[in-house]
Amino acid sequence: MRALTWQGTGNVSVETVPDPIIEQPTDAIIKVTSTAICGSDLHLYDVLGMYLDKGDILGHEPMGIVQEVGPEVTHIKAGDRVVIPFNISCGHCFMCSRGFFAQCETTQVTEHGKGASLFGYTKLYGQVPGGQAEFLRVPQAHFGPIAVPEGHPDERYLFLSDVLTTSWQAVQFADVQKGDTVLVTGLGPIGQMSARIARHLGAELVIGVDSVPERLAMARRHGIVTIDDTEIDDVPAAVLELTHGRGADSVIEAVGMEAHGTPFQAAAMTAAGMLPDALARKAIDTVGVDRMGALRTAFASVRRAGTVSIVGVYGGQADPIPMMDLFDKGVTLRMGQAHVRRWSDDILPLLTGDDDPLGVDDLVTHRLPLEQAPHAYEIFKKKEDGCIKVVLKP
Known part of the structure; x- marks a missing residue:
């Protein structure tokens, strides 16, 4: 089969690789019909190569048609249309029984002290071949795959794999109440959907911050008040003005370690990515290399006794956090990988009708x-050609 493989920092290529096969009785094989590029894939492309091997298959937002299932997989069968969650969860362990599917104890990568295994996402998360390929082996398929109906193009359902469920969790973790004001930092795919979901669940005012004109325009189409941070020097001050001096009830930080505005940390991140693998891993483990600009905006913009929900991916282990300010303001912080199957049943009914209450049909560019x-990775990374979300068709 053909698959998108990592070949080195800033270098991916589509290669011919062996077809996957059933290896465990809980496996399934799907023929991938659509697979998306995630913003966190760019971390592998640029920064986290020290945790990859040449030839690793990337991608964790796939869907397709079931080709074959192992003997212990009974809820799906050959011919079914399914979306595959990005995290691999068993559904029955201590963590899964409590809804913490991203911490599944059956697939936890204990060697590296990490949570559940992920598709296409480095040795830290199990080095499981990813979904930017013609076919995909799905471990723990007795639980993970989400069966979806016919009647809509793939893109109506595809984002249950990550974008929709991650965004839904971000809003839930932000404790958004009806009538609230919500700030979303970063209007990439996760920020876009987080803002729309916040409005859908009752937020009165949703403010989105970004610098890319196409992202700002897309957000405005869905009723989001936007702030262009290339035109406003002090975003927290602008948020205070919009909220009568109080600050946002909730902030969803959807940028992560690619935030701008922190040149020293940006240089440190780039330098770490250029080191030999062993030294680079040590730098990531012991030195704060994240870009913290978006987090600082979030902390300064949230009201006292408010909540910050961190959904952007961070990789540093020693990042400077303004603990005194957070403690004084009584801020609640919540964060983490999305527990996909915890939210998918709530979201799926919003996707199956002729209406589109979350605006899912207006995301793919x-x-x-x-x-x-490879071309798609480049335009997504550089935000060229109005690129906000790419779907690949194997």
């Missing part, structure tokens, strides 16, 4: 063949 994946 580029649909490209899998063979053009």
